Amino acid sequence: MAIFNGTRVAIIHMFIMLSLYFSEFSFLEVNSLGINYGRVGDNLLEPEKVLNLLTYLNISKTRIYDTDPQVLTAFANSNIELVVTVQNELLPQLINPVQALQWVTTHIKPYFPATRITGIAVGNEIFTLQDYTLLPYLVPAMVSIHGALLQLGLDSYIQVSTPNSLEILEESYPPSAGSFRTNIYGTMLELLKFLSNTKSPFWINAYPFFVYKGGGSNKISLDYVLFHPTIRIIDPYSKLQYDNMLYAQVDAIIYAIARMGFGAIEVQVSETGWPSKGDPDEIGATLENAATYNSNLVRRQLENEGTPLRPNLRLEVYLFALFNEDLKPGPTSERNYGLYQPNGAMCYNVGLPALSKFSFLEVNSLGILNYGQVGNNLLAPEKVLNLLTYLNISKTRIYDTDPQVLTAFANSNIELVVTVQNKLLPQLINPVQALQWVTTHIKLYFPATRITGIAVGNEIFTLQDNTLLPYLVPAMVSIHGALLQLGLDSYIQVSTPNSLEILEESYPPSGGSFRTNIYGTMLELLKFLSNTKSPFWINAYPFFVYKGGGSNKISLDYVLFRPTIRIIDTYSKLQYDNMLYAQVDAVIYAIARMGFGAIEVQVSETGWPSKGDPDEIGAILENAATYNSNVVRRQLKNEGTPLRPNLRLEVYLFALFNKDLKPGPTSERNYGLYQPNGAMCYNVGLPALSSNTIPPTDHKPPSRSSSAIKAANVDCQSLVYWMFVHLLMFHALMRRPY
Known part of the structure; x- marks a missing residue:
């Protein structure tokens, strides 16, 4: 028997790590998440609707488990990259090059390149x-299929590989000890040679759930398995730290491959997921764990993470699965890996846009953040534009007409609402002054900057000083007149945001009515909005009700959009599962009581602070994340209120940034999703950026071309690998008996 001297083991691990670390070096790019699209179910969505769903979810890569012509046809002329599968039973016949050519000619060539087939999975977990x-x-089947692609000129576009189970490993812990089972060594060597020669990835189906349910729950932290970074495991040889099991499993595969001399092969996760339901003995198979595992994985994918062993190479992952497959045999868990039911109904939200089966036709992008600038160390407007674009935010409101912002947002797809500050109202009742204001602050930038609305003042009806109220509607009339004079009235709406304190009665919603002391001006406002077909804007904050004494009477779940409780309006019999919709409907009823039931109500501000003073009950980060993520989820479902279910409620979240220079209670400075410098406060289901990962505003390529980098890497890798091999030979000569 022989042993490794501790120093030699450390040196060997060092050289394996160097070989692997330099095998791929890349500037990280944002890539889309992949997902597995299995179809062993009934009542399935048509492939065309699945394409709509994937497109909307910003999923640009998917794998199917066959070569179904309906799917291949439906996905033509889309941006979805597709991996198709050769089913296991076909392998014996496809070792024949003639049969392989016929298969590729029949199942690939007729659809490519209209359908973006990028990979062929030959079998599934054959080892x-x-x-x-x-x-x-x-x-041999893989070789024949690749030969057929080569013959047809498709080999540069379509990779050939095979997905493998983690059971191919003899050792998986610690990761640096990763090695393949000896009884598959011969075939594995042939596979690795093929992948290396064709520059194809090694695909692994990795499921931490299997380890956890198979006895690991007694030994392994659930946090570690679910990507909660509360625990870190240190590999005793490599000294690399792991805060989740998936990355450890992948690195174990990378080490096993390197031990066979193929350290340059990229490893990708062809399947991973967590079931939302299981049999009694399937420990951990719950909806909460499934949502946690998959949402944390989505977050890490959007951050372009690599594993500890290959930190600079984004780990490509395909989630399993898009749909529950209710006809699949086996334990209950096998039928419950999906993010959606087969008919398109969502099972749970993982931070991707939340759709129901009723919303595949037209879906609005998320609008809709108020971009206040009362802060220190603010991001430049160009970077804010880049952030909004990356977050798929297509509408925002600013609280002035800052020329820097208006210039920066030119030639973008962002729709902008600008604001006339309160103090300007008295002078803008004069049509000449209003025309000058619109000419200077609007016409100069429009249409390059997509200004779609002008907010005249803010919460004028409920200011402690009522002196501005008489100027409100006349100023709006003058501004609209100026837009009309300049030919801009068809493009730009004029309204004013209002506080909920305009209501005399708000509960039940059907009792909604305006305060009698503002009745006259409100009537004039409603006439103006009706005549100009402009919306009524309301700043609605359930937080204010909760902190102001409502916490003793109102369920926090009801305020935070958790549908555990429903309140029934005693008169209308409508059911409400959240306070915001009830507040909006109270405003709609109040407007209707004054004879203007056709006016659309939009939420110009709503949000929840992540921090507050001791007496600001509920102002904590957890509640802020819950409230805002649930608003985002419902916005992406295109929901209306119970009173107007078929009209999508447009909502502007408050706010994009914390405003650290804003006066007032602590909460006023802590409504943002991001810090002023762009660092994320918490995730609400939008892509997770940090201050270091705001996408660049220019799109210049890196100073070194990718081909030059790869060439340099090949030389470096060859040198390191040569050193590694010679070190192993030296060690073999130096072995000694125990």
Whole structure:
């Protein structure tokens, strides 16, 4: 028996790590998440609707488990990259090059390039089938299929690989000890040669759930398995730290591949996921764990993470699965890996846009953040534009007409609402002054900057000083007149945001009515909005009700959009599962009582602070994240209120940034999703950026071309690998008996 001297082990691990670390070096780019689209279910969505769903979810890569012509046809002329599958039973016949050419000619060539087929999965987990009879056919079939692609001129576009189970490993812990089972060594060597020669990835189906349910729950922290970074495991040899099991599993595969001399092969996760339901003995198979695992994985994918062993190479992951497959055999968990039911109804939200089965036709992008600038160390407007674009925010409001912002947002897709500050109202009742204001602050930038609305003042009806109220509607009339004179009235609406304190009665919603002391001016405002077909804007904050004494009477779940409680309006019999919709409907009823029931109501501000003073009950980060993420989720479902269910309620979240220079209670400075410098406060289901990952505003390529980098890497890798091999030979000569 022989042993490794501790120093030698450390040196060997060092050289394996160097070989792997330099095998790929890349400037990280934002890539889309991949997902597996299995269809072993009934009542399935048509492939065309699945394409709409994937497109809307910003998923640009998917894998199917066959070559269904309906799917391949439906996905033509889309941006979805597709991996198709050669089913296991076809392997014996496809070792014949003639049969392989016929298969590729029939199942690939007619659809490519209209359908963006980028990969062929030859079989599935062939190495670990109980029946080993197919294993000898695996690599020959892959070789024949690749040969057919080569013959048809498709080999540069379509990779060939095979997905493998983690059971191919003899050792998986610690990751640096990763090695393949000895009984598959011969075929594995042939596979790795093929992947290396064709520059194809090694695909692994990695499920931390299997480890956890199979006895690991007694030994392994659930936080570690679910990507909660509360625990870190240190590999005793590599000294690399792991805060989740998936990355450890992947690195174990990378080490196993490197031990066989192929450290340059990229490893991708062809399947991973967590079931939302299981049999009694399937420990951990709950909806909460599934949502946690998958949402944390989505977050890390959007951050372009690599594993500890390959931190500079984004780990490509395909989530399993898009749909529950209710006809799949096996334990209950096998039928419950989906983010959606087969008919398109959502199972749970993982931070991707939340759709129901009723909303595939037209979906609005999320609008809709108020961009206040009362802060220190603010991002430049150009970077804010880049952030909004990346977050798929297509509408925002600013609280002035800052020329820097208006210039920066030119030639973008962002719709902008600008604001006339309160103090300007008295002078803008004069049509000449209003025309000058519109000419200077609007016409100069429009249409390059997509100004779609002018907010005249803010909460004028409820200011402690009522002196501005008589000027409000006349100023709006003058500004609209100026837009009309300049030919801009068809493009730009004029309204004014109002506080909920305009209501005399707000509960039940059907009792909604305006305060009698503002009745006259409100009537004039409603006439103006009706005549100009402009919306009524309301700043609605359930937080104010909750902190102002409502916490003793009102369920926090009801305020935070958790549908555990429903309140029934005693007169209308409408049911409400959240306070915001009830507040909006109270305003709609109040407007209707004054004879203007056709006016649309939009939420110009709503939000929840992540921090507050001791007496600001509920102002904590957890509540802020819950409230805002649930608003985002419902916005992306295109929901209306119970009173107007078929009219999408447009909502502007308050706010994009914390405003650290804003006066008042602590909460006023802590409504933002981001800090003024762009650092994220919390995630609400939008892509997770940090201050260091705001996408660049210019799109210049890196100073070194990717081909030059790869060439340099090949040389570096070859040198390191040569050193590694010679070190192993030296070690073999130096072995000594125990």
